Structures are given as C-alpha cells and as structure tokens.
Amino acid sequence: MSPKNCMVAQSGGPTVAINASLAGVIDGVMRSDMYDTVYGSLNGITGILNNDLTNLSELIQQNSEYLDRLKVTPAMYLGSCRYKLPNYLDDDSSYVFIFKQFETYHIDAFFYIGGNDSMDTVLKLSEYGKKIGSPVSKPQSHFLWHPSVPRPARLPHLLQMPWYRNR
Numbered sequence: 001m002s003p004k005n006c007m008v009a010q011s012g013g014p015t016v017a018i019n020a021s022l023a024g025v026i027d028g029v030m031r032s033d034m035y036d037t038v039y040g041s042l043n044g045i046t047g048i049l050n051n052d053l054t055n056l057s058e059l060i061q062q063n064s065e066y067l068d069r070l071k072v073t074p075a076m077y078l079g080s081c082r083y084k085l086p087n088y089l090d091d092d093s094s095y096v097f098i099f100k101q102f103e104t105y106h107i108d109a110f111f112y113i114g115g116n117d118s119m120d121t122v123l124k125l126s127e128y129g130k131k132i133g134s135p136v137s138k139p140q141s142h143f144l145w146h147p148s149v150p151r152p153a154r155l156p157h158l159l160q161m162p163w164y165r166n167r
Contacts, residue, residue, distance in 0.1 A: 002106050003036040003037065003106045004034065004035050004036060004106060004108045005035050005036055005037040005038070005039060005105055005106045005107055005108065006029055006034075006035045006037075006038055006039070006107060006108060006109040006110065006111065007038070007039040007040070007041055007048070007053070007102070007105065007107050007109075007110050007111070008022060008025050008026070008038060008039070008040055008041070008056070008078070008110075008111040008112075008113070009040070009041035009044050009045060009047060009048070009078060009110075009111070009112050009113070010022060010044060010076045010077070010078045010079065010080055010112075010113045010114060011044035011045065011080050011081055011082075011112060011113070011114035011115075011117065011118040011121065012080060012082075012114035012115040012116075012117060012118050013080070013115065014074065014075045014076045014080070016074070018076055018113055018114075019070050019071065019072075019073050019074070019075070019076065019077050020070075020071045020072075021113045022070060022077055022078065022113060023067045023070040023071045025038075025111045025113070026038055026056055026060060026067060026070075027067055030057065030060060034109075035108065035109070036057075036106075037055060037057045038055075038056040038057045038060075039053045039054065039055060039056065039105055039107070040053065040054045040055075040056045040077075040078045041053055041078065042054060042078055042079050043078070043079040043080060043081045044078075044079070044080055044081035044083060044112075044114070044118075044121075045081060045083055045085065045098070045112075045121055046081045046083050047078070047079075047081075048097075048098050048101050049083075049094060049097060049098065051101070053105070054078075080114075082117065084117060084120070084121070085120075085121055085124050085125070087124070088124065088127070088128045088131075092128070095124075095125070095128045098125065099128070099129065099132060099134055099136070102134065102136050107136060108135055108136060109136065110125070110136055125137075
C-alpha cells in the first residue's frame, strides 16, 4: 500500500496566528496517524510549482521543541507568495503540474493557510481536483483536526482543501 501524505503551505501576509496555525496543522496531522509524512511547500503555492518542498515530519522528529517554538514565532515559517493561479479553463498547465506533484508525493490532503487570495487558490484547486477526480478533492477522506488536539485560539483563514471541517 502506498503511503498517504499531506502538504501544508502559507500565503498572504504574516499575522500573529499564521505560524500557530501551521503548528496546529502539523501537530494535528501527526497525532491523527492519518498520514505518514507532512510536507511543507515553501513560499505558498509557488513551492509546489518550483518543487521547493520540505519534510516537516522529519523536522519534528529531529527537534522535539520545534512546535512549541513555532507557535510563538512571528512572520511565516514556510514563506509566502502573492501568486494567483490562472483560470484552469484558460491555462491548466499549473494545475496539471500541481496535481502531478500531489501524485508524486502521495498527497491525500492539502492545507493552505492564508487570507482571501489563498482561499481563491484553494477554490481553484478544489474545482480542478473535482474535475479530474483527484483524491485530494474528496472531503470525506480528510479531517483538519484530531479531536484530542487543542486548536490555536484564532484560525480565521485556515482551510483544508477543499472543505473546512471543524472537529
């Protein structure tokens, strides 16, 4: 059986909660045992497009204090971008590559942390994923939080693609 992994990225402007949100995603995923590896996409969606990814699971295993420090670290650990995906009806090359990356890395869930433009990206990816029948766009197979994991106090723009399911 092939591994099931997930990927997380940050986008938009840094806020006080964005790294705490990242720590919450990583902690929740690691505690849930749903995924073997959590990959981080550096500089938002452009990290996937540039194959600029980091294995966050290995980082956590190497440094037990990482998550606690990440929760209180300002700025954006994974970096950001202001890249807007084109409409896939006009040019689907970015989408084809992104979903090929999801397939290559066995990604079953994609978490994108950010604001309005980030949610536009999630919507576009979700629509394209549904169109091609990608497992990433099947909401019943993904959960954002494991019930035993406390959530950061404020998560206004944290989504799991394609639907946010608060547990």
